Amino acid sequence: MMQTTDAAPAMEAAVPATPGPLLDIEALSKSFGGVRALNDVSFCLGRGEILGLIGPNGSGKTTSFNVLTGLYRPDGGKVLFDGGNITGNAPQAVYRAGIARTFQRSRLCLELSIFDNIMVGNHARLNQGLIFNLFNRKAFRLEVESALEEATALAASFSPFLAERMFAPVGALPMIERRRIEICRALISRPKLLLLDEPSAGMTHEETHQLMDDILAVRDRQGGLSIIIIEHEMGVIERVSDSCVVLNYGEKIAEGSYQDVASDRQVQEAYLGSA
Amino acid sequence: MRAFILRLPPLAAAALAFGLGLVYAVVFMEQESDVAVISLVAFAAVAAFAAGRIGLIRRASLAAGTHPGAVAAMGGCMALALIAVFAEDHFPLLMLATVMLYATAALGLNVQFGYTGVVNFAGAAFFGIGAYTSAELIGKSVLPPVLVLPLGGLIAAVIGLVLVFPVVRTRGHYAAVVTIAFSVLFKTFLEVNDTLGGPQGQSVGPVTLPGWSFADGPVVFGVETSFYLNYALAALLVLGLAFVMVRRLERSWIGLALDAVRLDETASACYGIPIRRAKILAFVAGNLIIGVAGALYGSMLGYVAPTSFTFSDSLILVAIVLLGGMGSPWGTILAAAIVVILPEKLQAIQEYRFLLFSVVVMAILLFRPEGLLPRAVRRYLPVPQNEEAA
Amino acid sequence: MDLLGQYLVNGIMLGTIYALVAVGFTLFFGVLDVIKFSHGDVLMVGAFAGFTAALGAAALGFTNPFVQLAASVLFAVSGTALLGAAIAKWLILPLKNAPRLNILLITLMLGTALRESVRLFYPDGSNPKAFPALLPSTAWQFGNFTLRADSALLVIAGIAVIVGLHMLINRTRLGLAIRAVAQDEETARTMGINYTLIVLVTFALGSGIAAVAGVMNGLYYNEVNFGMGLLLGLIGFSAAIIGGLGNLYGAILGGFLFAALQMIGAVALPFASAYKDVFAFAVVIALMGWKPTGLIPERSSERV
Numbered sequence: 001m002m003q004t005t006d007a008a009p010a011m012e013a014a015v016p017a018t019p020g021p022l023l024d025i026e027a028l029s030k031s032f033g034g035v036r037a038l039n040d041v042s043f044c045l046g047r048g049e050i051l052g053l054i055g056p057n058g059s060g061k062t063t064s065f066n067v068l069t070g071l072y073r074p075d076g077g078k079v080l081f082d083g084g085n086i087t088g089n090a091p092q093a094v095y096r097a098g099i100a101r102t103f104q105r106s107r108l109c110l111e112l113s114i115f116d117n118i119m120v121g122n123h124a125r126l127n128q129g130l131i132f133n134l135f136n137r138k139a140f141r142l143e144v145e146s147a148l149e150e151a152t153a154l155a156a157s158f159s160p161f162l163a164e165r166m167f168a169p170v171g172a173l174p175m176i177e178r179r180r181i182e183i184c185r186a187l188i189s190r191p192k193l194l195l196l197d198e199p200s201a202g203m204t205h206e207e208t209h210q211l212m213d214d215i216l217a218v219r220d221r222q223g224g225l226s227i228i229i230i231e232h233e234m235g236v237i238e239r240v241s242d243s244c245v246v247l248n249y250g251e252k253i254a255e256g257s258y259q260d261v262a263s264d265r266q267v268q269e270a271y272l273g274s275a
Numbered sequence: 276m277r278a279f280i281l282r283l284p285p286l287a288a289a290a291l292a293f294g295l296g297l298v299y300a301v302v303f304m305e306q307e308s309d310v311a312v313i314s315l316v317a318f319a320a321v322a323a324f325a326a327g328r329i330g331l332i333r334r335a336s337l338a339a340g341t342h343p344g345a346v347a348a349m350g351g352c353m354a355l356a357l358i359a360v361f362a363e364d365h366f367p368l369l370m371l372a373t374v375m376l377y378a379t380a381a382l383g384l385n386v387q388f389g390y391t392g393v394v395n396f397a398g399a400a401f402f403g404i405g406a407y408t409s410a411e412l413i414g415k416s417v418l419p420p421v422l423v424l425p426l427g428g429l430i431a432a433v434i435g436l437v438l439v440f441p442v443v444r445t446r447g448h449y450a451a452v453v454t455i456a457f458s459v460l461f462k463t464f465l466e467v468n469d470t471l472g473g474p475q476g477q478s479v480g481p482v483t484l485p486g487w488s489f490a491d492g493p494v495v496f497g498v499e500t501s502f503y504l505n506y507a508l509a510a511l512l513v514l515g516l517a518f519v520m521v522r523r524l525e526r527s528w529i530g531l532a533l534d535a536v537r538l539d540e541t542a543s544a545c546y547g548i549p550i551r552r553a554k555i556l557a558f559v560a561g562n563l564i565i566g567v568a569g570a571l572y573g574s575m576l577g578y579v580a581p582t583s584f585t586f587s588d589s590l591i592l593v594a595i596v597l598l599g600g601m602g603s604p605w606g607t608i609l610a611a612a613i614v615v616i617l618p619e620k621l622q623a624i625q626e627y628r629f630l631l632f633s634v635v636v637m638a639i640l641l642f643r644p645e646g647l648l649p650r651a652v653r654r655y656l657p658v659p660q661n662e663e664a665a
Numbered sequence: 666m667d668l669l670g671q672y673l674v675n676g677i678m679l680g681t682i683y684a685l686v687a688v689g690f691t692l693f694f695g696v697l698d699v700i701k702f703s704h705g706d707v708l709m710v711g712a713f714a715g716f717t718a719a720l721g722a723a724a725l726g727f728t729n730p731f732v733q734l735a736a737s738v739l740f741a742v743s744g745t746a747l748l749g750a751a752i753a754k755w756l757i758l759p760l761k762n763a764p765r766l767n768i769l770l771i772t773l774m775l776g777t778a779l780r781e782s783v784r785l786f787y788p789d790g791s792n793p794k795a796f797p798a799l800l801p802s803t804a805w806q807f808g809n810f811t812l813r814a815d816s817a818l819l820v821i822a823g824i825a826v827i828v829g830l831h832m833l834i835n836r837t838r839l840g841l842a843i844r845a846v847a848q849d850e851e852t853a854r855t856m857g858i859n860y861t862l863i864v865l866v867t868f869a870l871g872s873g874i875a876a877v878a879g880v881m882n883g884l885y886y887n888e889v890n891f892g893m894g895l896l897l898g899l900i901g902f903s904a905a906i907i908g909g910l911g912n913l914y915g916a917i918l919g920g921f922l923f924a925a926l927q928m929i930g931a932v933a934l935p936f937a938s939a940y941k942d943v944f945a946f947a948v949v950i951a952l953m954g955w956k957p958t959g960l961i962p963e964r965s966s967e968r969v
Contacts, residue, residue: 133527630781
C-alpha cells in the first residue's frame with residue numbers, strides 16, 4: 001500500500017519558492033464504496049495563515065487530511081503545494097515537500113523514548129546513510145548531540161517536564177504530554193504546513209488553550225509556518241484561525257472568517273441537524 | 276548486601292556479574308549427573324532472583340548504558356576464559372561454539388522481527404543455506420574456505436530476496452505464511468535433491484587459513500588442544516562482529532526507523548520513513564547474519580543433513596529471541612545459552628526439548644512478554660555518568 | 666482418461682479438506698482479527714481423538730463400522746471444539762491487547778506443543794497409525810474410471826459441512842451474532858451480544874470443523890500421524906489468505922485452488938511429483954505478492 005520514495009533530499013528552510021497561496025486544493029473528491037467522503041472540495045491557504053477546518057462528525061475533515069498527506073489516493077481533483085503538484089503522492093513524498101501532521105488518535109510509539117518519538121518526525125533531516133550510521137560513529141555522535149539539543153529546546157517550549165526526561169518511554173506519560181510530543185514530532189522538521197487533527201481531543205479546556213499558545217509561540221519563532229486545524233472546540237477556532245472552511249457530508253458548505261461562517265444559516269443547520 | 280551493591284560502581288557490578296557467571300558456567304559444564312545439573316539449574320534460578328532482589332542486575336545493566344564498550348569487552352573476556360578452561364575438551368567447546376552461533380543467528384532474527392517486526396519463521400532454513408554453502412564449496416571449489424563463510428551469508432541473503440517481495444508487500448500474518456512455507460519446503464527440497472546429498476546429507480570440509488587447518492587442534496604453550504578450539508574462537512569472532520553491528524544498527528537513526536516501522540507503519544509513512552526499504556534492509560541484513568553463522572556451523576559439525584534445519588528448529592531460534600527479550604542482544608545471548616546447553620547437559624529432556632521450549636515461550640508471552648533481560652530504552656551514545664542514577 | 670479422472674476426484678477430495686481447514690482460519694480472523702496458527706495441530710489432535718474413539722468403540726464391542734464412525738466423529742468434534750474454546754479463553758483473549766505478533770507466536774508455539782505432546786505421550790505416537798477403514802469399500806465402474814464409494818461419501822460429507830456452516834452463519838441468530846462481532850466488536854457489545862461467549866463459540870466451531878477435516882483425512886489416507894497438522898494447517902492458512910482472509914467463500918475458493926495447484930504440479934509439470942507442494946506454494950507466494958489482500962479482499966479496517 002505504501003509507496004517508497006528513495007531520494008531523500010533534506011528539507012529546505014521555508015523559502016517562498018513561488019508567489020501565490022501555499023496550498024491550493026482544487027475539486028478534491030474521494031469515495032469509499034458508494035459513500036462520497038469528499039465531494040468537489042476546494043480551498044486555498046496563504047503563507048503563514050491558520051485555517052480552521054470544521055464540520056460535524058463524519059463530514060470529511062480527517063479524510064481530507066488523509067488525502068492531502070497521501071494516505072488515501074483521491075478519486076479526482078488536485079493538490080498544489082508550494083508551487084508543486086503533490087496530488088496522489090506517497091505520504092513520504094508529501095512529508096518531504098514540507099507537510100507534517102498529527103493524528104486524531106494519538107499515534108506515538110509508546111515503547112520508545114520521548115527523544116525517539118520526536119526524532120521519528122525528523123527523518124528527512126537526519127543522515128540515513130548506512131555507512132554513516134554504522135561506521136562513522138564520530139560524525140554520528142555530533143549529529144545526535146545537535147539533534148538532542150534542538151529537540152530538547154523544542155520540547156522545553158511546550159513543557160519543561162518533557163525536556164527533563166528526553167529518554168523516558170512515552171507510554172508512562174499522561175495524555176497532555178503525549179499530545180505535546182506529537183506536536184513536537186510534527187514541528188521538529190520545520191515543515192511549511194502543519195496539519196493538526198483535533199489537538200483538543202482528550203484534554204481539558206485550559207490544556208487545549210495552553211497547547212495552542214505554545215504552538216503559536218513556536219510558529220512565531222520558526223516563521224512562516226501555516227496551519228490547518230481540525231477542531232470541535234469552537235473557542236479555539238475563533239481564537240486562532242484567520243479563516244475557516246466548513247464541511248458537511250463531504251462538501252464545502254461555507255468559507256470565510258469565523259464570524260462569517262458561525263452566523264451562516266447552512267452551517268448552523270448542519271451542526272444542529274447532526275446534534 | 277543491598278547497600279553494598281548500590282554503592283558499587285556500575286562497571287564493578289558488571290564485572291562481578293560476569294565473574295559469577297563465569298564461575299557458574301565452568302562448574303555447570305563440568306557436571307555429569309542429572310541430579311547435579313538439575314540442582315545447579317535450580318540454584319541458578321534462585322541466584323538470578325536474588326541478584327535481581329539485591330539490585331545487582333539493575334546495577335550491572337547501568338554499566339551497559341554508561342560503558343557499553345567495556346561491558347561488551349567483559350563479555351568477550353568471559354567467553355575467552357570459558358574457551359581457555361575447556362581448551363582440551365571436545366564436547367564443552369562444541370557446545371560453547373554452538374551457543375555462540377545460535378546466538379549470532381538469533382541476533383539476525385532480532386534485526387528482522389525484534390526491531391522491524393518482519394517475521395521470519397525460516398531462520399533454520401537460512402542457517403541451513405549457510406551450512407549447505409559450506410558443504411558445497413569448502414574443499415570442492417577454488418574458493419579459500421574462509422571466504423566461504425561470508426559467501427554463505429550472501430547466498431542466504433540472496434535466496435531470501437525471493438521471499439522479500441511478498442514479505443514486504445504484506446503485513447504481519449502474510450509474511451508468516453510465506454516464511455513458514457519456505458521453512459517447510461526447504462527441508463522437502465533438500466530431501467528430494469540428490470545433488471545436495473538427499474535425506475542423508477553430506478560431509479563438510481574444515482575451514483582453513485594458509486598454514487592452518489581448523490581440523491587440527493593448535494598446540495598452545497605445549498598443550499594439545501581440541502580442534503573445536505578453532506571453531507569456538509571463530510564463533511566468538513563472528514558473534515562479536517554481529518553483536519557490535521547489531522548494537523550500532525539499533526543505536527542509529529536507521530534503528531529508530533526500523534522500530535517506527537514495527538510500531539506504526541502509518542505514522543512512519545507520514546514522517547517520510549520508506550517502509551519497504553526498511554523491511555528489505557532488515558530482512559536481508561538478518562539473513563546475512565544467519566547465513567554466516569550457518570556456514571561456520573556446517574563446517575564445524577563436519578556434515579549437514581536436512582533434519583537439522585526443520586521448521587521446529589526455526590521455532591527454536593524464535594524461542595531464543597523471545598526468551599531473551601525482543602530486541603535485547605544480551606538477552607539473546609543468555610537465552611541461546613539456556614536453550615542450547617540445557618537439553619545437551621540434561622539428556623533426559625533432550626527428547627522433550629521442542630515441547631519444553633514451546634511451553635516456556637508460551638509462558639513468557641503470557642506472563643513476561645519483555646523476556647528475561649528486557650531491552651533498554653535506546654541511548655544513541657554512552658549515558659553520561661551523572662545521569663546513571665536516574 | 667482414467668488417470669485424469671482419479672486426479673480430479675483426488676483434487677476435489679483434497680480441496681474439500683483444505684476448504685474446511687481454511688474456513689476455520691477465516692472465522693477466527695473474522696471475529697478477532699487474529700491468526701491462530703495452532704489450527705493445523707488442533708486438526709491433528711481431532712484426527713487422533715477420532716482414531717482413539719474408533720478403536721475404543723471397537724474394543725467395547727461395537728463392531729458396526731457406522732457406530733464406530735459416529736463415535737469417532739462425535740468424539741473428535743466435541744473434544745476439538747472444547748480444545749478450541751480453551752485456546753481462545755486462556756491463550757488468545759488474554760493477549761488481545763498485546764501486539765498482534767504475540768498471538769501468532771503463542772499459537773505457533775502451542776501448535777508445536779500439541780504436536781510434540783502427541784508424539785511423546787500418545788502410545789507409540791511417533792509412528793503413523795493405520796486409521797480403520799470405516800466406510801464401505803464399494804466402487805462403481807464408469808468405463809475406465811473407478812469411483813470409490815468412500816471418496817464420494819467423504820466429498821459429500823465435506824460439502825454438507827460447508828453448506829451447513831453457510832446456513833449457520835447466514836440463517837441463524839448465532840450466525841448473526843458472529844457476523845455482528847466480526848463487523849464491529851464495540852457495536853456488537855452495545856447491542857447486548859455476549860462478546861466473549863461468541864468468540865469462544867466461534868473458536869469451538871472452527872476447531873470442530875477442523876476435526877471433521879482431520880477425520881476425513883484419516884479415512885481418506887487410512888493413516889494419521891503427529892505431523893499431519895503442520896502441512897495441513899499451512900495449506901489451510903495459505904488457502905484462507907489467497908481467498909481473502911475473513912471471507913468465508915474466499916477460503917473455500919482458496920482451498921480448491923490450492924488442491925488444483927497441487928494436482929497441476931503433480932500431473933502437468935515436468936519435474937518429480939515430490940515438488941508438487943513446492944510448486945503450489947511458489948504459486949501461492951507469487952499470488953500473495955500480486956494480490957496481497959487475496960482474491961476476494963478482506964475489508965480494510967484500519968482507522969487513521
